[in-house]
Every structure is written in C-alpha cells, then in structure tokens.
Amino acid sequence: MASRRAAGRIVRGLGYTSAAAAVGGGVLYLSYRPRDIPGSEAAAVPPPTYGEGGIFRPPSFPNVKTRAEQIVDLKRSSGTVSGAAEKAKSGITGLLKGDANDVQERNQGGKDEPYDLLVIGGGATGTGIALDAATRGLRVAMVDRDDFASGTSSKSTKLVHGGVRYLEKAVFELDYNQYKLVKEALRERRYFLDTAPHLSSWLPIMIPVDKWWKAPYFWAGTKAYDFLAGSENIESSYFLTKSKALDAFPMLKKSGLVGALVYYGM
Structure with missing residues (x-):
C-alpha cells in the first residue's frame, strides 16, 4: 500500500509539473511570439481557379498606376514633391490623354528627355525591376559594369529560396x-x-x-x-x-x- 501511495504521489507530481510547464510555455509563447512578420498576410493576387466545367478563371490583378502617378510617387518618395510636381502631373496626364502619336513621340524622346528610373546592375533583380517599371510606362535606364547577367545571376542556383x-x-x-x-x-x-x-x-x-x-x-x-x-x-x-x-x-x-x-x- 505504501509503495502504491508513493507511486501515486510521484505520478501526481509529474502531472502537476507537466501542467505547469505547459501553462508557462503557453504564456511565454503568447508574450514573445513573433508579430508583424513580412509575408504573413494573404497574397495580393490570389491564385487562379477553375470553375464549373473546367472554365479557367485568371487571377484579378490590382490596377496599375499610370505613368503620371508613378512619377509623382517617385518624387514623393525622394521628398521633392511639390505644387510644381502636381502641376507637372496634370500636364503629363493631359499629354497621355492626348493623341497617341504625341505620346509615342514623347516616349521615344530625345537626348534631353530625363529618365524616370535608373537601375544599377543588370542581374536577375535589376532586369526584373526594369521590366516591371517599363511595363508600367516609366522611362527606364539600366547600367551594368559588364554584360547583363554576367555576375552572380549567371552562376547562381536559380533558387527563389532554399534558406x-x-x-x-x-x-x-x-x-x-x-x-x-x-x-x-x-x-x-x-x-x-x-x-x-x-x-x-x-x-x-x-x-x-x-x-x-x-x-x-x-x-x-x-x-x-x-x-x-x-x-x-x-x-x-x-x-x-x-x-x-x-x-x-x-x-x-x-x-x-x-x-x-x-x-x-x-
């Protein structure tokens, strides 16, 4: 009988200890759990789906800003946005709404036409940025010390993440x-x-x-x-x-x- 009581006390002690450890661990996790982790939010563009009958439903992409809006955002990020910039935005918007030939001529531009974005480095990241910006209507210049993709991009594993x-x-x-x-x-x-x-x-x-x-x-x-x-x-x-x-x-x-x-x- 004495041995059973001793075994029972040991089991109860282990149970109480385990319960206390579990409660303490839960409190510590709630107190120190990671918060605001980048990437924890839902995808900005949901994956494509298939409806009834196998009908393909492409993802709904967010609206792309116009070139004028992109230019104003770039100036605002550098702290140079002003009333003159807003006026330039309205002028550019009017030009973009004008004749298509005029828009094409302006996009081709001359030597004095300023670029909206300069990308330094023609690797995987730089070319991706340049392509994205160009498809949004920005005038983009890209420079590289050697040939495009001649450095790390030509020798990498092409992994997005293996971390x-x-x-x-x-x-x-x-x-x-x-x-x-x-x-x-x-x-x-x-x-x-x-x-x-x-x-x-x-x-x-x-x-x-x-x-x-x-x-x-x-x-x-x-x-x-x-x-x-x-x-x-x-x-x-x-x-x-x-x-x-x-x-x-x-x-x-x-x-x-x-x-x-x-x-x-x-």
Missing part, C-alpha cells in the same frame, strides 16, 4: 531578422507556385552527410524548416541511406559517406 542556412543563423545567433526572412520566403515560395506555376517549380535538395553526428543535426534542421512552412510546405524532408544517395548521385565521394538529407526548395 536552411538562414534558419541555422536565426537559432544559433538568436537573430530575429533571419527568422523573419525565413518566414517571409516560405510564404513567397507558395505564392510563386500558386500564381506562376509555369515559371516556378519545387526542387529537391540533397545534403550529403559525411559524419554520423551530422545526420540528427541536419534532420532536426530540415524538420524545423518543414514545421515553419506549416500548411504551405511543399514536401516533407527525409533521410537517404548511403546506397540510395549513391544511386541518385553516383559521383558522390563514397569514403566516409553516411547518407544524405533531402529537403525541398524552389
């Missing part, structure tokens, strides 16, 4: 900005796949493991990455044995190889 290393920095350096970057990129990754499936696709990334202690370390990291993605995760990460890893990549160095971890980026 396990950012998550590692967030954990070991207690860097909240790195954590926000991972959360934002995971949300943007899903936006890409939903709204532009013809331009993006998920990609399995294999991490070779050459020491046994790295297997649980990488496994924990990739699983944490999956956990942060939540419902927007692409596929769950998994472990490959040495033989399976060599089947996938026969040129891997065999000596010391323990296996590999596979996670998904885009």
